[in-house]
Amino acid sequence: MATEIKEGLYYSDEHEWVRVDEDNANIGITDYAQHQLGDIVFVELPDLDSEFDAEESIGVIESVKAVSDMHTPVSGTVTAVNEGLDDVPESLNSNPYEEHIVVIKMSDRSELDKLMNAKEYADFCEKEE
Amino acid sequence: MSKLIFERSVPGSSAFSLPEGDVPSVELQDSLQGFLRESDPPLPEVSEVEVVRHFTELSTKAFGVDSGMYPLGSCTMKYNPKINEWAARLPGIAGLHPDQPEETVQGALELMYELEQMLCEITGMNRYTLQPASGAHGEMTGASLIKAYHEQRQDFRRKKMVVPDSSHGTNPATAHMLGFELVEVRSNERGLVDVDDLCSLMSDEIAGLMLTNPNTLGLFEEEILEISKVVHEAGGLLYYDGANLNAVMGVARPGDMGFDIVHLNLHKTFGTPHGGGGPGAGPVGVKEFLVDLLPIPLVGKKDGQYCLDYDVPHSIGKVQSFYGNFGVMAKAYAYIKALGGKGIREACRHAVLNANYLRHNLSDFYEITYDRLCKHEFVASAVRQKKECGVTALDVAKRLIDYGYHPPTIYFPLIVDEGLMIEPTETETKERLDGFIEAMQEIAKEAKENPELVKEAPTNAPIRRVDEVTAARRPILKWK
Structure with missing residues (x-):
């Protein structure tokens, strides 16, 4: 199935995307990820002001098929969470790139260099298939 | 859908009658002052025969090992003597x-x-x-x-x-x-x-x-x-x-x-x-x-x-x-x-034999992940059906209900796509196993010729396919 990949975002090999806005990283899951998970029924969000290292688990995404950890591709402090997901978790299925899950104030911008761009991520997904 | 016991309630009906007590009766008010509830609990009021019919009806809608084959992988649903x-x-x-x-x-x-x-x-x-x-x-x-x-x-x-x-x-x-x-x-x-x-x-x-x-x-x-x-x-x-x-x-x-x-x-x-x-x-x-x-x-x-x-x-x-x-x-x-010791070993061997019999006979219709000698269970996959006809493991599992079989464990283990994890146990006869193979074969055929039928399943069960997504997202946890 065709999955959508947006230009201008950073991508992790755990299928998270990062949209950078100055020092803030808006983090969500990719279209590929939501296809794999199937219908999402619950999202457990991290606490505000909590600090995480890159690749640490920051929350849980539960779909009808499985319960999966959600990781942060970058280190930093949680400055906002998408509370709308408490009531409408399915928006991650319908608008994966419009709905961020958390905003993290990055402590080390150089971590972005380790992530993939749209083209690299597209190749990565192809290999996963 | 069956009515709930609450929906069968008719004020004044009851399902018990107690004999006259042989000890003096005591007013609850006197001994439990302050602890008595203000109104009666909202329990259903149903006559004895209606209680019996209610639960008998429910029992006919349940499915267990005593009603049919239950190949739920990793759960070892063997017959309980x-x-x-x-x-x-x-x-x-x-x-x-x-x-x-x-x-x-x-x-x-x-x-x-x-x-x-x-x-x-x-x-x-x-x-x-x-x-x-x-x-x-x-x-x-x-x-x-x-x-x-x-x-x-x-x-x-x-x-x-x-x-x-x-x-x-x-x-x-x-x-x-x-x-x-x-x-x-x-x-x-x-x-x-x-x-x-x-x-x-x-x-x-x-x-x-x-x-x-x-x-x-x-x-x-x-x-x-x-x-x-x-x-x-x-x-x-x-x-x-x-x-x-x-x-x-x-x-x-x-x-x-x-x-x-x-x-x-x-x-x-x-x-x-x-x-x-x-x-x-x-x-x-x-x-x-x-x-x-x-x-x-x-x-x-x-x-x-x-x-x-x-x-x-x-x-x-x-x-x-x-x-x-x-x-x-x-x-x-x-x-x-x-x-006994001998019987325990024999049960084990039959469990393994039964699983391999199914694995071998299903491999023409379904992809078998790791298709080699298995133990008591194996994982089949509906990837072929999904790719060719849009029919998923969930659809196959639901259609099995129509054929009178409990669905296998699905989407597990997580490392297998569209997994159907099948464990027949030692207590199924060869005739039952053949019936199961036939049903699975039939479903694979239906997936090709009439995929909608499989996607709509179950059609013969007491209830049709339940909306698992809405049930998980917006569960209704109490009646009314």
Whole structure:
């Protein structure tokens, strides 16, 4: 199935995307990820002001098929969470790139260099298939 | 849909009548002043015959092993012999009070003592606690023993528990609940624990490895002795999740493979009812060096008398009120005694034979992940159906209901796409297995010719396909 990949975002090999806005990283899951998970029924969000290292688990995404950890591709402090997901978790299925899950104030911008761009991520997904 | 008992309620109806009391009646108001509820509880008011009809109707809509084949992978839904029920209902067993003095319950203690010995013999362990009330509870107990073992040695760095990526969900859940950090070991291309990856994960922070053998793909961990060596050399313990013991019982023993702790599911392997059919029991067995940590009391024998032994120096404490689910122990005891050593081995061999018969015969219609000799179960996949006709594992499972079979476990283990995990058990006849193969074959044909039919299934069941997504997202938890 065709999955959508947006230009201008950073991508992790755990299928998270990062949209950078100055020092803030808006983090969500990719279209590929939501296809794999199937219908999402619950999202457990991290606490505000909590600090995480890159690749640490920051929350849980539960779909009808499985319960999966959600990781942060970058280190930093949680400055906002998408509370709308408490009531409408399915928006991650319908608008994966419009709905961020958390905003993290990055402590080390150089971590972005380790992530993939749209083209690299597209190749990565192809290999996963 | 059946009406709820509340919907059958007619004010003034009742299903009981009590005789005149032979003691003077007392006004509740006088003795319970201040504690009486202000209005009657909103209980249904239904006549006796309507109560009987209500529950009889519901019983015809339930599906169990007594109604048909139940190939639910990893759950070992074997037939539960009725003689076990008879045994558990004997007055000397069912009528006991848990606080009775030991000298008046010698028979019950003897039964527990002998059951423990038989489980030790079957699994190659030294002692068992019979207390845990379920498989997950047994896991919790077993993982607590791992924790207690390291702490007792003042080794407080061992915070990491290793689980395979094909593991039962309860393994990581148990370890997580006990505060362990989880580390996942990869499966190799043959579906087995990748020993190189395991080696790379080892350190002085590793508490142990939780493993089923055979694993959730129904494949025997051929390198188990090497795995055991790697984990033990790093100072960790090896934990056996007994969910799949049916595949090796009477033939191979976890204790001989190097496992230090074992939990069993009497309600899977040893023929006692499963799920709604009765409570479970998850005995936990250990090697000699861990006996001092077991929950109290153990069942002992002194001077020819059976007793409850509280002298367990470093016990992790009690894990269940009294001694566990004694009725379940009685059923498992009857099961093992009825089969005997030879019968246990034969049951295991038939379970493996049945699984391979299905695997071989389904391989023309479904992709079989890791298509080689399996143990008691195997994982088929609907990837072909999904790609060619848009029919998923879920659709196939739902359509099986129309054919009178309980669906297999689906979408598990997570490393298989569109997985259908099938475990027939030893108690199915060849005719039943052939019927199941035919149904699966028919569904594969329907997926090609009439996919909508499969996607809409079930069509013959008391209710049609339920909306699982809405049920999970916006559950309605009470009536009205």
